[in-house]
Amino acid sequence: MAQYTNYILVCGGTGCRASQSEKIIGNLKAAVEKNGLQKNVQVIRTGCFGFCEKGPVVKMIPDNTFYVQVQPGDADELVKEHLVKGRKVERLLYVNPETNEQILDSKHIDFYKKQLRVALRNCGFINPENIDEYIARDGYVALGKAITEMTPEEVIKEIMDSGLRGRGGGGFPTGLKWQITRKVQASQKYVVCNADEGDPGAFMDRSILEGDPHSIVEAMAINGYCTGANKGLVYIRAEYPLAVERLMIAIKQAKEYGLLGDNIFGSGFSFDIEIRYGAGAFVCGEETALIHSMEGLRGEATVKPPFPSEQGYKGYPTNVNNVETYANIPVILLKGAKWFSSIGTEKSKGTKVFALAGKVNNVGLIEVPMGTTLREVIFGIGGGIKDGKKFKAVQTGGPSGGCLTEKHLDLPIDYDNLLAAGSMMGSGGMIVMDENDCMVAMAKFYLDFTVEESCGKCAPCRIGNKRLHEILQKITSGNGTEDDLDRLRNLAMVIKDTALCGLGQTSPNPVLSTMDNFYDEYLAHVHDHRCPSHQCRELTQYYINPEKCKGCTLCARVCPVHAITGDRKVPHVIDLQVCIRCGTCMDKCKFDAVYVH
């Protein structure tokens, strides 16, 4: 086996791959060979580093130098300078935006400094397609320990003591779920991994599967040992080809090593994992809908009880857990329940992964202890609001959650606090909005999504949400009345109380929370027929101020519909009949001459 002294880690997550990280890997490998270093230097494609904003990311081991926004053309220089001559390539180092200082080691970057990585412990550190690298970081030790040294009851007790709660959104105690499944008598049981991440703007499950698939395989096997199931099923979105591929490789390697299959560790316990594809339906994140989908049916939810733990896939007891929940299991068994429960708040233990996105400087995947405040996440790790704009709101919990505002910024994040504030944890999407976002339009956007994704089985969700959407449409086009606002709230409450499953019961949350926090914006739409954020097109018209316009012609050139006319050095004019109100002219004008009325 080759003895490498240096490693080049390149992010192979979806975000960085979209910015040509595969090409960077190819070029780095070629450069390493060209310089005759192939015996000492290995180029490794890892999972997501999390710092997507600055991708593609390249990290040098052992000195931990962190290069950002690397281009394929930089490969030669990186190898020649960094590896051959031992000099850092300064122009590719991360620069702290506040101090303008270059930072060499990722450990000292604010984005990472404030994080605690438990579920993401291996993402960005190992080659996810090589089981040996996972084993080298204590992989499969927890499985061995559970099977050979502990009884299923002991393992379940450890998980219960740790206080781990379901990371898919509901927050049900994981240990308790395992115990319920264990206690049901049946000839066959199933263990399911819910990897149907449907929240638009959340990508933590995918990143874990892409960056550390073996941790899921290991945790599912532990779950099987505890609940008495010998079959595992991963229900994964077909839209995640890279995650599927890496998971398949992981399952194959685990089988070759005897960590899956018959008689694992000579204990008589057998366990196998198969993959089932989702086909694009948000509701399938709900347990009962997911199970119907795995059975080849429409993914419609059914009434609980019976819970899947009692009667699930093909009628057999089925334990369904989310990807991130599984990713925590091996660490809990290795470091102990006491260690895990020392992190977090009284009722929410451990850490939570968030996909931080929207109008924030550092978009990416982060993991923080429960109890961290929104301010620390958005301003500390996220680096504040993009383009120096003002913070307005943050939506947690995706389409099922609500928006939180300035007054919630110092709220410690945990399941119960978020619920009390009118939102929810959800799977961990966190979308930041600035002063330019219209909250009425945001509520309409989420309703748009819910209407499309409603399975149609129960009337409150199928018909009610459609009506909510219509009222919002009326308001954003300037035709709403004050009566509409009352109707909106009443209907939202009815849907919340009467819908069949989690999707319907939570779908009015974006409406209710924006009404609670931004009622003045709703009033501006219905009273003054005005959108204060200039987002609602029917209520917005663009004009050019002739006193400010220098006639530089830039707006006329960028206008996609050629609605702007005017000679060079003469103030320009927008033809309101032609204008599609895209706002490009306003974004591009260097003299602030374009304004909205």
Add this chain to the structure above:
Amino acid sequence: MDTIHLPQTKVEELHTICAEHNNDAGELINILHAAQGLFGYLPREVQEIIAADLRLPVSRVYGVVTFYSFFTMTPKGKYPISVCLGTACYVRGAEKVMDEFQRQLEIKVGETTSDGLFSLDCLRCVGACGLAPVVTIAGKVYGRMTPEKVRDVLSEYYMLGE
């Protein structure tokens, strides 16, 4: 409804796919995935063949096909365009990008251009939120899109030609 005649070799392949899944109704979604991979879409004839092999009513197959957004009954363009309308892309202006594609191509979401070159769809989150707004065309990802970039991006494909 028009009947299209599927090539016999592909029909044979479809029967093989069903057989490989033991003609098991529980495998319907996996079979539909494979069938869509084979034909590019799931026309009525394909659904009828699958229903017969799996001994299911065609209505059941049709119900599943129309339930999931991944399955389509209309053929896609040579270069399928997907505009991400996930929340992260939405707040960074994805809707305006979508409007511009509709305007330039003169089609609506879910349609295919008459020359068969482009089809336009929306999707929810490809997970490259750092690059929002994101558009994928025939698998290639375009990040930080703006309405003004649409024309340039499309012309890349017009140049590749039919």
